[in-house]
Amino acid sequence: RKEVEQDPGPFNVPEGATVAFNCTYSNSASQSFFWYRQDCRKEPKLLMSVYSSGNEDGRFTAQLNRASQYISLLIRDSKLSDSATYLCVACENSGYSTLTFGKGTMLLVSP
Amino acid sequence: NAGVMQNPRHLVRRRGQEARLRCSPMKGHSHVYWYRQLPEEGLKFMVYLQKENIIDESGMPKERFSAEFPKEGPSILRIQQVVRGDSAAYFCASSPPALKNTEAFFGQGTRLTVV
Numbered sequence: 001r002k003e004v005e006q007d008p009g010p011f012n013v014p015e016g017a018t019v020a021f022n023c024t025y026s027n028s029a030s031q032s033f034f035w036y037r038q039d040c041r042k043e044p045k046l047l048m049s050v051y052s053s054g055n056e057d058g059r060f061t062a063q064l065n066r067a068s069q070y071i072s073l074l075i076r077d078s079k080l081s082d083s084a085t086y087l088c089v090a091c092e093n094s095g096y097s098t099l100t101f102g103k104g105t106m107l108l109v110s111p
Numbered sequence: 112n113a114g115v116m117q118n119p120r121h122l123v124r125r126r127g128q129e130a131r132l133r134c135s136p137m138k139g140h141s142h143v144y145w146y147r148q149l150p151e152e153g154l155k156f157m158v159y160l161q162k163e164n165i166i167d168e169s170g171m172p173k174e175r176f177s178a179e180f181p182k183e184g185p186s187i188l189r190i191q192q193v194v195r196g197d198s199a200a201y202f203c204a205s206s207p208p209a210l211k212n213t214e215a216f217f218g219q220g221t222r223l224t225v226v
Contacts, residue, residue, distance in 0.1 A: 004153075043202055043217040044154065087153065098144065098167060099204075099215060103153035 003027075004102035006088050012108045013078050021073045021105045023088030030090040030100070033064055035073050038085045038104060047073075047086070078109045113138070115205050115218035116185075123224045130190040130197070132221045136205030143186040144215060145178060148200040160186055193225045 006023045013019050025033075033050035048055065050062040050071055061074040071088055085104040092098065116135040124130050136143050142161055146154040156170040160180040171178070175193075180186040190197055200222050204215040 041200075041222075043219050045217070046214050098156050098159055099146075099154075100156070101146075101154040103151075 004088050004090050004100050006086075006102035006105045008103060008105060010106040010108050012110065014110055015078055015080060017078045017109075018074065018076045019078060019107060020075075021086055021088070021107075023071045023102050023105075025069050025071070025088075025090040025100070027090060027092060027100065028069065029092050030069075032091040033062075033071050034089040034091070034099070035060075035062055035071075036087040036089055036101075038087055040085075044087055044101075075107075078107075080109050080111065083107055083109045115140075115203055115216050117201075117203050117218035117221050119221060120219060121222050121224070123226060124193045125226055126194060127192050130193050130223055130225075132188040132190075132201050132203075132223070133185040134188070134203030134205075134218055135185040136203075137216055140205035140207050140216075142206045142208065143180050144204045144206075145186075145188050146202045146204065148202065148220075150199070154202060157188075190223075193223070195225050198223055198225045 003026045011019055035047040036044040037047045038044045048057050048062050050064045052064050054063045059076045063072045085106045087104045088102040090100045115137055118133050144159050145157040147157055148154045158171050158178045159167040163182050175191045177189045200220045202220045203218045206215045
């Protein structure tokens with residue numbers, strides 16, 4: 001069974017904090033990985049892709065460990081607007097982009 | 112360039128009725144994916160379509176659910192004889208012709224409530 005597992009949280013952090021989310025995937029054939037963000041009752045939106053070499057986009061850093069089948073997202077200097085659910089996503093890339101989503105990790109940033 | 116358009120945004124149906132959900136992909140996108148998000152659950156893949164073809168329907172329930180993407184017009188997800196367990200958010204995503212690491216863009220979803 002192809003699954004992506006995440007800690008559901010919620011993670012409650014103060015503004016300015018650094019927070020890290022982890023996720024594991026079971027399908028060793030997965031080739032592409034993403035973090036999506038979903039606000040309450042909204043559609044998921046791509047936050048960033050995840051590469052083996054690790055990648056950074058402003059306050060966000062994503063890492064991939066293929067050997068452990070483990071993905072992480074680090075958010076530095078948290079903002080109130082970062083409050084959302086973060087979805088870990090794996091894609092087998094078997095010729096098309098069917099995505100396997102984790103259930104998401106909720107982040108609540110407080111003043 | 113309009114994004115992925117789904118309608119209706121909210122749909123209420125009584126048990127036993129039919130629900131029809133529509134999705135118009137982004138301009139230039141020929142691939143459509145339907146996902147379902149049950150309350151407190153993650154998004155689950157249902158079906159992947161190209162124009163006039165169902166490519167992968169491995170996530171579709173065996174009965175009552177069908178999908179199409181005709182040559183002209185939007186993609187339609189049809190649920191016959193709805194039951195309370197069908198209440199969920201249904202998201203459509205589209206992408207250009209398949210390339211590796213292609214981002215899928217999601218519509219705002221249709222929230223189906225079965226009463």
